[in-house]
Amino acid sequence: MPIDPLILSLFAPLFGAVAAFLFPRAAAVIGLLAVVSICAAVPALAREVLAAGAVSVALGGWAPPLGISLRADGLSVAMLSMTAAVGLLVSCGALDALRDARQRQYFWPLWLLLLTGMNGVYLSTDIFNLYVMIEVIALAAVGLTVLSGTREAVRAGLEYMYASILGALLFLMGVGFVYLQIGRLDFAGLIAAEPSGAMSAGLALMLVGLLLKSALFPLHFWLPDAHANATAPASALLSGLVVKAALYIFLRLITQMPMPDEVLITLIGALGAGAVIWGGVQALRAERLKLLVAWSTVVQIGLIFIAFARAGQGGLSESWKAAALLVLAHGVAKAGMFLAAGRIKDEVGHDIIRDLDRSPMRPTLAQFSFALAAISLIGLPPSLGFIGKWSLMEGAMAAGYWHWVAVTMIGTLMSVAYFSRVLAGFLRFDRVRAPVVEHQGWALADMAPLVLAVSAVSLGLLAAPILSFLELGYPFGATP
Amino acid sequence: MTPDTIYGMTGIAVFAIGLAGALCAQDRLRRMLALKLCSVGAGFLLVVAAWRRPPDVPDPVPHALVITGIVVMVSATAVALALIRRLQTLEAEDAD
């Protein structure tokens, strides 16, 4: 009985989580097995999507709107692949980074439940199902945030929990309004809906809930502390993957719903611009490396929302692709960067940026990975981040939105400035009195961030096939 | 005036009251209570939307959704309260 890869990508992490919770001693092995089996399922699914355009399963044999169906198209498979690949590498990194037996014991079931929720989001076509999925993600993510057990982490985790619950409840209230108006909850129903007061209220509530969950300025208040105080693998998962679930739902909803108002779009773009500027300033001021990396996530989220916004009324399809590319690029690069920052902190013993150049210990591989990830986040060629930013600006210039080009350029310059603060420290040797030790690192622990960072840079060379893959199954509403 | 209008307005009012509390309340426990109010407000909206004038029976799907929402909310509440207890203990240790 061959199992549908669609089903496997959902049930493998679920059964993995159950098994990892039941057998804590074998948790790491079970967890790796589950992630590897997803990595095997996703290419099979990609082949089906390449052949058929889009694959869907009506669960229980009940077709929507009564039942729930799962659907995979180019965009979902791209997100699934990114999640599986980043997940596998972060899992490898976690083998070494989590030294405390208790942390290890709880990391695996929580991470596999998180993975269940993420994959569920990418395959879902039902807005209430999305609500349940974001709650699965939220609880697992909060569990991971407070894994270190320090007071700062618990405090940040509680703020994160409040923001998550409120975001999910806004979303649920929006689901209520959508049901009130059209009496169904599937995406097909949303597309067919006529504009009306209740629909606007419902979509507005859902979108605001998602903005809170994806931490768009000024609703970003919970993110920097939560991401900076978690243990390194948890930070990599939270910043690289978890935020993407809300962004993905946002992207899906905004392409499914009736064309939003120009004023609304400009507002979202303005918030994105605010995130780029404010996040950049905070990253310049941050004293700790992990906090700087967390603020850079705020900046990148702002940039992705500018890509949403600069669509305006024309050239929609191109702009969604720019946003999707930026989401993928940030997922890979940020996971690599957080793992590298964790390695640097482990080796040097602290992550205070001012003192990094005074340390005689040089974890060279981790520093190299950090620099590569920074190249992708700044958006230098040939990285994936560059292609994303380029297609964003190209579209904006073609449509005459010069203000969005200006904001993107300012954001890029600021990111050069704040990453230079760190990279300069890596290169200065004159402030160290003791002989400088180059730490070569243990292969497996440095492998994960290095592979992630190298992929973030080199995936840019594969941008053309990725872009054409994203269009499979018409996720962006283009006519077949 | 019909029951669905009355209770629909109730639900929206309760949701807004909860929202105000969630945004403004300083005490951690109180903020959790405010969020729980929001969830009851959302429940009201779905139950009202499912209501049909008797003798018609209501739509069962939103009822199932609200039950799911209630269970999800109690899970989230339990985690938030555990965090509150933990944080209180850590802060009390530091204060000593």
Add this chain to the structure above:
Amino acid sequence: MTDPLILFDLLLAGSIVALAVAVLSVRDLFTAIVVFIVFGLLSALAWARLAAPDVALAEAAIGTGVTGALLLKTLHHLRHFSDGQTQDAARDLTAVQPVPMGVTVANAAFCGLVALGLAVAFLGAPQAGPGFDALVSDAMPHSGVAHPVTAVLLNFRAYDTLMEVVVLLAAVIAVWQIERGLTEAPAPALGMVWAGFARLTLPAIVVIGTYLLWKGAEAPGGAFQGGAVLAAVGLLLLLSRLYVPQPSHRGLARWAFVLGTGVFAGVALLVTGGGRVAFQYPPEHAKTLILLIEGLVTISIAVTLAALFHGREPVALNAPESRHDT
């Protein structure tokens, strides 16, 4: 024509809104929680009035009962740990700083505007608009159960329900993880009378819970309500100290937590094949499978809710704990 029931509705709606305001405005937290419990019960009453008995049962049992117990336990913990502090420190601990008046007013105005917008949208929406009514009644004969809400929960939208059980599992794992090594506030002891009461009522509650579960197939009730009632048994056992969780029970507890998720997901997968997809129960076995899932999910829910109330993972007291590790 004034329906006397409309008067009742207006009165009930007014009380619910007033209680919601009171939950946030009364000074004492204990009072706030008690007011919240009354609020929850009245909301459940309103939902029963709107012909949603299942939802009313779930809200009363889980949304109000279990949540109220969790809140009271937390308050007990907070009060215990801030007792030793001076007044100032205690204030710091509960993090109560006066909110500037302007912020409160702006916030209230903002939320008032949101409510106004939502109310306009609500009034503009069709009353008793489109829904799943016809689809559900067409599909009912093939669902294997007679009660529509149970059919939706365990057949038409079984995937949602599976994920909801997963949320419970995630919660209990997260709570165990958060509270590891936490010292416990001495349990609020039940008096002699209450302990006796607990002993007497336990069997009755078990019967009620099982009955609710059994009735779920054709009448209001079902896994979640039954699970919550059985969880009340657990709460009473814990409070009356008839049962004290031991480290050696951890393995069993883990199995009980995952029982519902595991069996639900396992059945969903095992029925595939022969042209059927996941969750597609063969019609002749649908009732049996649904009852099996429901029964085991009930056990999981009951144990999980009780464990969420108890909080800490039971560990040996002298076990070495390394909490601060970054």
